[in-house]
Amino acid sequence: MGWLRRGRDAQELKHVRRMAEEDVVQFGEELARLGELLEGGALDAETRHDYQTALDAYETAERLVDRLSSFEAISAIVDTLTAGRYALACVRARVAGDPLPERRTPCFFNPQHGPAAREVVWTPRSGPTRKVPACAQDAARIQAGEDPPVRLVRYGEQDVPAWEAGAPNEPYRIGFFSASGARAHVVELKMRLKGEGRGQWGTDLGKPRIRRPYD
DSSP states (O other): OHHHHHHHHHHHHHHHHHHHHHHHHHHHHHHHHHHHHHTTSOOOHHHHHHHHHHHHHHHHHHHHHHTOOSGGGHHHHHHHHHHHHHHHHHHHHHHHTOOOOOOOOBOSSOGGGOBOOEEEEEOOSSSOOEEEEEOHHHHHHHHTTOOOOOOEEEETTEEEEGGGSOGGGHHHHHHTTTTSTHHHHHHHHHHHHHHTTOSOOOOOOOOOOOOOTTO
């Protein structure tokens, strides 16, 4: 019935908003930490531009989450966060004197890690071996035989990997990988875990204080 569907949609949107809020706060905290490290230093025009781009993305994403009222608006949040994380990665690279990162799909294990550095061969605890995009730190962990720190979401009374969370978070989660084969990996994992009887789990996050290091 229509009212049941509307109720499910409202609940799913609530989950999406919470996940997006967590991502925006985490991104803002990264900006704040980097701003403190760079404060007082001499930044060239390109570095300042990238930092401003990241800051603008944070502020835009914050507004978009506050106004989120439909699933159609999710893509704008995802695109804004992805662009902001890339700009932040560029700031770090410029300050360190490293080559600029490529514009790649976000890290499969946690999009909060920013753009992937390369693909890695990964075997989940349940399922076949596959290639997924990973940030440099997670790629190193996989190579060393360690488990990467995955994106966890609160579901019921548990913190679970994002790909196990089920339908409510799916429109937001999948959005980060919509233009990549990684999307298929997320969907495949979700369906596999669902078939095994997993992934069926039925705040005030605060606001970071961000300072422009060149003010």
